[in-house]
Every structure is written in C-alpha cells, then in structure tokens.
Amino acid sequence: MPTATSPPQSAIQNHLLAALPEDIFERIAPHLELIPMPLGEVLYESGGQLHHAYFPTTAIVSLHYVMENGASAEIAGVGNDGVVGISLFMGGNTTPSRATVCSSGHAYRLKARLMMEEFNRAGPMMRLMLRYTQALITQMSQTAVCNRHHSMEQQMCRWLLFTLDRSPSHELIMTQELIASMLGVRREGITETAGDLQRAGLISYRRGHITVQDRAGLEARACECYNVVKKEFRRLLREA
Amino acid sequence: MPTATSPPQSAIQNHLLAALPEDIFERIAPHLELIPMPLGEVLYESGGQLHHAYFPTTAIVSLHYVMENGASAEIAGVGNDGVVGISLFMGGNTTPSRATVCSSGHAYRLKARLMMEEFNRAGPMMRLMLRYTQALITQMSQTAVCNRHHSMEQQMCRWLLFTLDRSPSHELIMTQELIASMLGVRREGITETAGDLQRAGLISYRRGHITVQDRAGLEARACECYNVVKKEFRRLLREA
DNA sequence: TCGGGTATGTGCGATATCGCACATACCAGC
DNA sequence: GCTGGTATGTGCGATATCGCACATACCCGA
Structure with missing residues (x-):
C-alpha cells in the first residue's frame, strides 16, 4: 500500500491486482498510487503517449473512438475488473482510441516503465495481462456485433x-x-x-x-x- | 520449406512469417504445413479447441460472431498480413467467435503446441504476435464504430x-x-x-x-x- | 427563495434499412 | 443446347432511428 493512512479503497478492489501472486503484488505495491478519477478526465488521447497503466477501483473508464465528424462510440468499458493501457505491453504504445472517465471514482496507477518491466519478466503478470486483453477483445467484438444487430x-x-x-x-x-x-x-x-x-x-x-x-x-x-x-x-x- | 516440390506460395507471402528473424523462422519452418483453404471451411467454432495457428498466404479468413437467432457479423478479417488463432497465446485457448474461410486459397499452419512453445520463449515471435494482436484490436474497434455510424x-x-x-x-x-x-x-x-x-x-x-x-x-x-x-x-x- | 443553466420530455417529418415476395438471368453440367 | 439450381434485380410497406425544434422541469448556488 503506498500510503500509511488507509485509503478509501484497497488495491484488492481491483480484480486484476487481487489476482496477482503475493510476491509480485508486493513488488509493485510500493509504486501503486491511488488517484482520484474525476468525471470526464481524459486518460489518453487518440495516438497520444501513455505514461501510466490505470487499475480502477471505483472509477469506470470508457474506451471510445471519436470520428472525423465528431460522432463517437464506445468500444469497451473498463472498471475494477480491468486495466487501462494495454497498448503499453502489446507493443504499439498508442492506440487510435481515447480513454475517458465516465464514472468518477479512484484508480491505482503504475508508471509505464514499471508496468513494462514487470510484464517483460514474462511471468504471472504477463499471463494475467494477456488473459485480460483476450477478455477485452471479446468485449470489443461483442460491441461490434451488438451495434449491428440489437x-x-x-x-x-x-x-x-x-x-x-x-x-x-x-x-x-x-x-x-x-x-x-x-x-x-x-x-x-x-x-x-x-x-x-x-x-x-x-x-x-x-x-x-x-x-x-x-x-x-x-x-x-x-x-x-x-x-x-x-x-x-x-x-x-x-x-x- | 516443408516440401521439396516448390509450393505455389512461399512462406514469405505471409507478412508475419516474413517479419520473423531468420533464426526463428528457420526453427519453425520445418513445421509449417502449406494447406489449401477451401471457401467456407470452418477453422474454429465458437468455444471450440484450436489445434493450429494459420498464416494465410492467398486465403482470407473472416472472424465473425453468430448470434442466437442466426444473424451474424464479421468482427475482423485476416489475410496474408496476419494469423488466425491469437487465443492460443493470449491464454484463453478459445473465443466466442468463429473463423471461416471467406476467400479460398492457401495458408501455412503450425501446430498449437509449437506455436505456444515459440511464443513462450518471450522473444521476437512473442513481440511480433502481440503487435499483430494490437493491430487486430484496432480493426475490431473500428468495426464496432463503423457498424454504428457508417x-x-x-x-x-x-x-x-x-x-x-x-x-x-x-x-x-x-x-x-x-x-x-x-x-x-x-x-x-x-x-x-x-x-x-x-x-x-x-x-x-x-x-x-x-x-x-x-x-x-x-x-x-x-x-x-x-x-x-x-x-x-x-x-x-x-x-x- | 429565486433564478439560470442544464437535464429531460415531446412532436414530427426525413431517411436508411429491413422483410418479404417474386421476377429475371446466369452458367455449370448433363 | 438445355436446364435446374443459384445468383441477382426490383418493388413496396413496415420499422427504427435520426435531426431538429422547442417545451418543461429540476436543482445548485447566489
């Protein structure tokens, strides 16, 4: 835990952090910063650099795409069951989408460098992040189908x-x-x-x-x- | 190359295989089987086991979802710029989507076990596959947005x-x-x-x-x- | 308490796509 | 060259959503 005074959320409230083996969690815990996520905050812009990975506890983040004409649509949502910033470890570093807070709350954030270091150990953190990415892909796929037919x-x-x-x-x-x-x-x-x-x-x-x-x-x-x-x-x- | 008689395609026709460093390519090349991909063939069914990864050369594969009422929609397409079967290395082993050949041709296939072995070396093959997956995610996202607005x-x-x-x-x-x-x-x-x-x-x-x-x-x-x-x-x- | 800004409610014609029915035309194989 | 099965063409009413215009109502803060 990064602070001595107990924060309103514990890192365990994020399912991904909670799923990490103890030794790995303890290695990154000192670097997790609990931050407020106000409604509307932009975590990253289309094509922009990512400086942190975000593990929401009570906040909800929307990944969406804004078109040339200004219209937009959500691609997927991320809450306490996920992490924002998969392109950090997938390799591209940026994506053409945008991430904004659509329900205010808190999140733990981890500096990009530390996230990548841990991922590159090719251990449980990597496997967990890849499984999550696979789940996110399902969500995006289903959004595509849903937009078409429902x-x-x-x-x-x-x-x-x-x-x-x-x-x-x-x-x-x-x-x-x-x-x-x-x-x-x-x-x-x-x-x-x-x-x-x-x-x-x-x-x-x-x-x-x-x-x-x-x-x-x-x-x-x-x-x-x-x-x-x-x-x-x-x-x-x-x-x- | 798996066969002595020169096949109608060379593995280099698949951009991902072509992008592998020479030593890695040579390690997997003996295990690449060039197979015909007839129109309509189902490479995997929703929730089904995957036995191979497929690297299309001239074939085109469609990843799509079939709904309860029978209606369907494409989520993404894979051609000689990609690989079918990312869930092999992402961790879930299956996906809720289906993959079928929508334009006949050929593909190289690699046994699931060998694909995972090479991925798990956490080297250039892994990085390439993750970058491709990131590109595929963009395609799926854009499909979702496109279905909504265009x-x-x-x-x-x-x-x-x-x-x-x-x-x-x-x-x-x-x-x-x-x-x-x-x-x-x-x-x-x-x-x-x-x-x-x-x-x-x-x-x-x-x-x-x-x-x-x-x-x-x-x-x-x-x-x-x-x-x-x-x-x-x-x-x-x-x-x- | 009172206002002003913003969120919500409602109406209506325009549009794109659907669902169905059926006509026509192509071409592979006998 | 026929012919049957399949691919394509066309029409039309039904439906869902859009785009716009404007009315109403809530609630925050002065």
Missing part, C-alpha cells in the same frame, strides 16, 4: 448492467446525454427508452441519477451480448 | 478494399450473399449498392465475381475506417 433498448440495458457490475452501488451518477454518447445514439432516444424502462419499473431516475430497481428485468431486456461477455470474463479471469 | 455503401467499399489488399488479383471471387453476411446486412441491400458502384464505374461484376475497376474511387466512397486501420497495421508491423 435495438437501442437492448443495448442500453446491456450498458447499464455492465456499469452496474462495476459500480459500488445501485445508483449510477450519469446523465442521459452521457449514455447516449457512449452508445453513439441520440440523446432523445435514450430519454424515450429510459422512460419506457422507468414505466416498466426496472429503473427510476432523476436529473443525472439512475437507480436500478429490477436487475433481473434489465437482464431480460438486454441482448445476449451481456451474458456472453460476462461469462468470458469469468472464464478467463477466474484464476483469481 | 452507411452500407461506405462499409461495403471499406470491406472491398480490405479484401482487395489481401487478394492476389483485382478480381474477387465472392457472391453478394457472402458480402452481405460478412457485413451483417440484407443481401438485397448489397445488390442495390453493388449496382450503384457498377453504374459509377468503380467495380464490375458477374455472378460470383467482382472486379475492381477504380480503386481510388472506392477509397473516396469508403469511410475513414479503412485508412485508420490500414495506417495502424503499417505503423505496428512495419518492423518487417
């Missing part, structure tokens, strides 16, 4: 469920505008869909807050993508 | 260009039905779009054959996704 309501339910899984509470702090930009759809469409879900008793919301009332109901309205990705994460990372 | 015509042009880049000639052997299933759209939509492109003089076609007449014209009608992915492949794999 309705806005299905996609919104899927997105809420993923976000819920990575959140400490049942209340999500986010505007409909934010959700729309994540899914790459119109804000008005989200307003309508959210209204439907609220009338059905699945969620309730007020200005910038969404509370999930009926998780099973959301799962029933979500597309298969939610479960495919969730199962694959469990399969690949159950080593923990 | 028109069928833009997507068809993008797809034709990628296929052309991986083909030995300007004539592609494929039906409109096939293209439709790759893009996850209706066959009739492809018929209409193909008609437009032919009237514009960009392509010409007949029953199962498409010939590209004006590559620059296709590029002009394709979305930015084509160039983003192409540049990223070049950046990551220019080491060759």
Whole structure:
C-alpha cells in the first residue's frame, strides 16, 4: 500500500491486482498510487503517449473512438475488473482510441516503465495481462456485433448492467446525454427508452441519477451480448 | 520449406512469417504445413479447441460472431498480413467467435503446441504476435464504430478494399450473399449498392465475381475506417 | 427563495434499412 | 443446347432511428 493512512479503497478492489501472486503484488505495491478519477478526465488521447497503466477501483473508464465528424462510440468499458493501457505491453504504445472517465471514482496507477518491466519478466503478470486483453477483445467484438444487430433498448440495458457490475452501488451518477454518447445514439432516444424502462419499473431516475430497481428485468431486456461477455470474463479471469 | 516440390506460395507471402528473424523462422519452418483453404471451411467454432495457428498466404479468413437467432457479423478479417488463432497465446485457448474461410486459397499452419512453445520463449515471435494482436484490436474497434455510424455503401467499399489488399488479383471471387453476411446486412441491400458502384464505374461484376475497376474511387466512397486501420497495421508491423 | 443553466420530455417529418415476395438471368453440367 | 439450381434485380410497406425544434422541469448556488 503506498500510503500509511488507509485509503478509501484497497488495491484488492481491483480484480486484476487481487489476482496477482503475493510476491509480485508486493513488488509493485510500493509504486501503486491511488488517484482520484474525476468525471470526464481524459486518460489518453487518440495516438497520444501513455505514461501510466490505470487499475480502477471505483472509477469506470470508457474506451471510445471519436470520428472525423465528431460522432463517437464506445468500444469497451473498463472498471475494477480491468486495466487501462494495454497498448503499453502489446507493443504499439498508442492506440487510435481515447480513454475517458465516465464514472468518477479512484484508480491505482503504475508508471509505464514499471508496468513494462514487470510484464517483460514474462511471468504471472504477463499471463494475467494477456488473459485480460483476450477478455477485452471479446468485449470489443461483442460491441461490434451488438451495434449491428440489437435495438437501442437492448443495448442500453446491456450498458447499464455492465456499469452496474462495476459500480459500488445501485445508483449510477450519469446523465442521459452521457449514455447516449457512449452508445453513439441520440440523446432523445435514450430519454424515450429510459422512460419506457422507468414505466416498466426496472429503473427510476432523476436529473443525472439512475437507480436500478429490477436487475433481473434489465437482464431480460438486454441482448445476449451481456451474458456472453460476462461469462468470458469469468472464464478467463477466474484464476483469481 | 516443408516440401521439396516448390509450393505455389512461399512462406514469405505471409507478412508475419516474413517479419520473423531468420533464426526463428528457420526453427519453425520445418513445421509449417502449406494447406489449401477451401471457401467456407470452418477453422474454429465458437468455444471450440484450436489445434493450429494459420498464416494465410492467398486465403482470407473472416472472424465473425453468430448470434442466437442466426444473424451474424464479421468482427475482423485476416489475410496474408496476419494469423488466425491469437487465443492460443493470449491464454484463453478459445473465443466466442468463429473463423471461416471467406476467400479460398492457401495458408501455412503450425501446430498449437509449437506455436505456444515459440511464443513462450518471450522473444521476437512473442513481440511480433502481440503487435499483430494490437493491430487486430484496432480493426475490431473500428468495426464496432463503423457498424454504428457508417452507411452500407461506405462499409461495403471499406470491406472491398480490405479484401482487395489481401487478394492476389483485382478480381474477387465472392457472391453478394457472402458480402452481405460478412457485413451483417440484407443481401438485397448489397445488390442495390453493388449496382450503384457498377453504374459509377468503380467495380464490375458477374455472378460470383467482382472486379475492381477504380480503386481510388472506392477509397473516396469508403469511410475513414479503412485508412485508420490500414495506417495502424503499417505503423505496428512495419518492423518487417 | 429565486433564478439560470442544464437535464429531460415531446412532436414530427426525413431517411436508411429491413422483410418479404417474386421476377429475371446466369452458367455449370448433363 | 438445355436446364435446374443459384445468383441477382426490383418493388413496396413496415420499422427504427435520426435531426431538429422547442417545451418543461429540476436543482445548485447566489
């Protein structure tokens, strides 16, 4: 732990850090910095240099692509089940996507050099990061398929469920505008869909807050993508 | 080279094999089998075991996902610039997607065990495979964004260009039905779009054959996704 | 408590794609 | 040269989402 005063999160709250063998965790622990991740912060820009790897505890980060005309779409989300900055060890050092904080919270960060050093030992850290990358690939693939074939309501339910899984509470702090930009759809469409879900008793919301009332109901309205990705994460990372 | 009689392709036709340092290439070369890849062959099924890694020379392989209701969509394509079977070394051994041959030709294949052995040396083969995986991730991400925001015509042009880049000639052997299933759209939509492109003089076609007449014209009608992915492949794999 | 900025609600025509039905045309193989 | 199976062409109503315009309502902070 980097600080003497106990932080509001422990590194164990990030599943990847928790899954590391003790000796490796103790080697990197002194270098883990717990930092606040305010809503909207840009962790890296398309093509930009990465200086740290981020292991979210309570924050949620969105990897998305912004097109020439300004429209954008989320490619994948990263919460306490993952790490931001895989291109550090995959070799390219940058990616054409952007990473921003879409739900504020905290994360542990690790300097790029240290991350790469540990990865290059070609031991458990490397194997864990590669398995996680494989899970992330599944998430991205499923996003592609989902964007092609599933309705806005299905996609919104899927997105809420993923976000819920990575959140400490049942209340999500986010505007409909934010959700729309994540899914790459119109804000008005989200307003309508959210209204439907609220009338059905699945969620309730007020200005910038969404509370999930009926998780099973959301799962029933979500597309298969939610479960495919969730199962694959469990399969690949159950080593923990 | 595995055979004494010179095969129609040389391993050098696969860019990844060509990019390997000589000593490593010579170590695996005796184990590379040149095999024919007939149209429609399934290299692996969702969740199925992988017995080989495939390095296409003239064949093109499509990674796609088939949904519960039977609809499907391509996630990424692999040609002589890549390898099929990254989950072998990423750790999961399987993926929820399917790989099928969408343009017949040949590929070199390498037994899973040998692939993993070489990867686990944590040397140039590992670094090359990881860089390729990073490029593949870009392709998948861009597919997700493209599915969300770009028109069928833009997507068809993008797809034709990628296929052309991986083909030995300007004539592609494929039906409109096939293209439709790759893009996850209706066959009739492809018929209409193909008609437009032919009237514009960009392509010409007949029953199962498409010939590209004006590559620059296709590029002009394709979305930015084509160039983003192409540049990223070049950046990551220019080491060759 | 009161305002102002922002989040949400609603309506409506435009558009792209879908789903289905069926017509036509090609060409491989007899 | 036929012919059957398959690939391609075409039409049309249904649907989902978009793009825009504007109304309303919330809640934060002065």
